[in-house]
Structures are given as C-alpha cells and as structure tokens.
Amino acid sequence: MEWLQQLVNGISLGSIYALIALGYTMVYGIIKLINFAHGEVFMIGAFIGYFCIAGWGLGLFPALVIAMTSCAIIGVVIERIAYKRLRNATRIAVLITAIGVSLLIQNGVIYMRGAQPEAYPAVLANKSFDFLGVQISSQSILILSVSVGLMIILQFIVHKTKIGKAMRAVSYDSEAAKLMGINVDNTISATFAIGSALAGAAGVIFGIYYTKIDPLMGVIPGLKAFVAAVLGGIGIIPGAMVGGLVLGVVETFVSALGFSLWRDAAAFIILILILIFKPSGIFGKNTREKV
C-alpha cells in the first residue's frame, strides 16, 4: 500500500501545482505571455492568508476568500501597469518585464518584512483517516476539495458565462474578437484576475500543507507550475490540471524512491523531454507556424 500512499501525497502536491498552472495557462492562452510574476502572486496569496489567520484570527474560508480577492486585484494591477503598454512589443521585451515584476515583488516583500520564513498557523485539527490501509490526512482532503471545487467553478466560468466566452474568443483570435465587439482589454484583465485568484488560493493551501512560507517560496513552485502547464499543453485548461497532477505524482515518486535531492531536476527533465518530443504538450495539437 506504500505506492497508494505516495499516490495520495502526489495528488495533493499536484493539485497545488495545477491551481498555479491554471493561471499560467490562461494568461498564456490569451496574450502569449509567460507571466513570471505569477509565482510571486502565489507567494503574496500565502502571506495574505497568513495575516488573515494568524493576525486577525479569521477562519480558513474567510482567509481563502480574502487572499483570492486581493490576489485578483494585484494580478489586474500588474497587468495594467506592466503589461498593457507592451501589447505589441516583442516577446523578449514582455518576458523581461515579467521577470522584472517578479524580482520587484520578491524584493519588495523582503524589504518590507525581511527574508525570514514564517510558520503557518494550524487551522485544521491534524486528523487522519484510514482508507484501504492508506493514511489520508485532513489537510490532503482539504487541499483536494478546495482545488477540485475551484476547478469546477473555473470550468463553469469558462464554458457557461459571458466573460468565459469572451476569454475563449480572445484567445482564439483577439483581432476578430475585437471586431465582434468584445472588449479585449477587460477580457484580459478578467483572465489575470481569475488566474491570480487561483494562485492566491494555491498559496494559502500551500502554506497549510507545508506550514512554512517565505518571500522566495514562489520561484520554484512557479517554475514547476509552468512546467505543468507546458506538460499539459499550454493554453489548454484541462491540460494544466492533468499536467499539475502528473508532475506532483512523478515528483513524489522520485522522492519516495530515495532521490529526493533530484526532485527538482525531475520536473525540468520532464519539461525538456516534453519540449523535445511533443512541444505542444499532452493535449495540444501541432500547429505549423505561418509565414
């Protein structure tokens, strides 16, 4: 039953990656930008959740909602200030701006509160349930239910609402969408808001699961979530979920086999293999570049 236990751990970790990857994939799908600052939004979400729970004594769900709302606002502000001017600039310029924003947020947080880590308060009684001989902790259940719930809401937004329809239209062809009367700027802002809110939620549950947060925590999960997005096929929402789960499970098994120091390398090796053999990802279709 050892492998089943690891599978449960892997899925818990993977659903955090999946939540962050959703933001990457949505933003990439709509403006073709690798939003390097996304990992930092995740970090800010974790800190806001921490202040809500430890500072104001709020419960978990109010903290989650506050973190998601504030991250959505931060995401929109970042987009409006840093990326909007660069709609028609070269890809390198936009990518470097994203890196700059990411460094600015990291070091801004370090400047304000120092680089020392913070211990996340325990909001859940640490119970564990025995299921088929597998110990499932209440935290794993919480992570899974929060992420599954958010993903269902996201699917609903994207497929059933007007703004979701606009998002799909803009990601398909933003020029044509503009001609059809869709407000492209607002749609892009909405995408950033939703993606950042998901990253904020991921930050809070990451804090609860790992019980330690620090201002540089966003870098590695951010990169891995990006790997997850590429793995599933960037720009494809179900792809990001599957990619995140696969990555989490692979990583947990690599550590379980005794190669825990190589865990981070595993993610990048997967990334490179995917990029070399199927650059469009698991769910992606191959498209030829037009001349």
Place this chain on the structure above:
Amino acid sequence: MKKLKKSKQFWIFISSSIAAYAIVQALIMVGILDDFYINTIVFMSINIMLAVSLHLVIGITGQFSLGHAGFLAVGAYVSAIVTMKLNLPFPVAILAAGVMATIAGLIIGIPSLRLRGDYLAIATLGFAEIIRIIFLNIEYVGGAAGMQVDHLTNWTYTFICLFATIVIIVNFTNSRHGRACISIRENEIAADAMGINTTYYKVLAFAIGAFFAGIAGALYAHNFYIIQPVNFGFLKSIDILIYVVLGGLGSLSGAIVATILLTIVSTFLQSYPETRMIIYSLVLIIVMLYRPKGLMGTMEITDYFKLWRGSKGGSKHGQ
C-alpha cells in the same frame, strides 16, 4: 575605402585597449589601486565577458537563452577541478573550462534549438537548473557546501580573456557567419528560405557563447575562494540577461556600457542587497516599458560618432 576604415577602427581599438591594460597594470604596480578596486575591475571584466557572450546568442542570433549561468557553472567547476584536483596550471584550466562549456552548449543547443521564443527560454532555463542540481549532488565537487578554490585570477589573465572575447565576437559578427546569424534574428523563416542553414548557425552561436561563458566561469571561480551551486542559479542568468537587454539587444557596446554601469551601481549598493534588487528590477521594468529595444537599440558607440560627424557637414553615406 571601407576596408581601410574598418582596419583603422580595428587598430584604434587594439591600441586603446592595450593602453587601458597598461594604465591599469601600472596603477596596480604603483599601488594606487588597492585590492577592492582590482577586484571590482576584475569582476566587471568577467561580467563584460558574460554579457558579450550572451549578446552573441540573444542580440545577434535572436535566440532567447535564459540559462547562461549554467555554462558559467560548468566553466567554474571544470576549471576548479583542473587546478585543485589535478594540479594543472591555470591557463590549462581556463582552456578546459571553455572546452567543457562548449560541449555543454552543444548538448543543450542541438536538441533545444529546434524550439522557438518562449519555449527555448524555458528549455535553457531548465537545462541550467539541471546543471546546477547535478553539481549540487556530486560529492566530488563538495555538493551544497561548495568547493575551495585558490585565488589565481589577476588582471593580466582577465584582460587577455576579455580582449580575446571581444575581438573574436566582433569579428564573428562582422563575418559571413555573423550576417547569417543576424538574418536569423531578423526573420528565421525567411533566412531558412534563403538557404541559410539556421540550425547550424544557431548551434554555432550557442557554442561560441557557451565557450566564452565557460572561460568567464574559470576566472569567476578563481576570483573567489569558494564556489557553491547557489551562485549559479536562475538569478545569475537573469543578472547576465539584464546587462544585455539594458544595453540594447543587438548592440555589443551597449551591453558593455550597461555592464560597467550596473557593476559599479551594484558594487556601491552591496551593503543594501534588497534595495539593490528593487532598483534593478524597477530599472528593468521602466526601460522595457519605455524603450523595449534597450538603451542603445542596435546602435554601436561608433555609430554615434558617425552621426555626430555626419551632422557636422560630412556626407553620411560617404564611407
């Protein structure tokens, strides 16, 4: 006429750089420059080498690589092994570092240069992280604790390497191969259609860039007393990238000027690391928002002289 002017420019460059070397060397001998300044100058030169080698990949060939610190790490560790474990002389270590970094560049370049744009950036980032994690896990080179290295880098070695880097990369850029690389930067599909072997030139530029990054790594390692995998992370790649982008993508003198400025600024802000990074990132964002092509675009310093002379009545096209 054009050829004559080019060669004149070349000799002016050679003589002025030798003069610069002599002046610094004389100041060191007399004792006006103390260790702090020597260190800053050496560090600046290493950064210039890194910036110029990355400039060849990003600025000239247009391949967005985010993994230059990986080659720096290969060079640093290989040279440290050659001097510390094999007890060979320093010049051999420099050469070995360059060669091994080239091999790493080929290993990384051949598979990943089929990718374009963002995907290439992410793949090179992934490769650099893998290189770092490999060094982190090899006990022979000290793992996370790092490796002790003797202080062997001095101004003479640094100058020779820097000089060679600039001369070779400038000549490469002005050669037939360099023009092929520039055509790839401007439009890869069109270059391909014109019969340029794009893969070959991309890999070539990548390998040359890696070679000089490896040499810079050798100097970098022997300028400190200890090297650790932490020094070669994602942030180091970003640092090098900032030099190139700030100066102007495609401008060699721009990259050099930006490197000199930023090294001086960061030396003075060394005691305030957070402030330094905040200023860094703000500068990066503002430059990108208002001058997406970098401070100097694709202009070189010599172009400004030409413009200045041109405005004084000489014909602009009279070369």
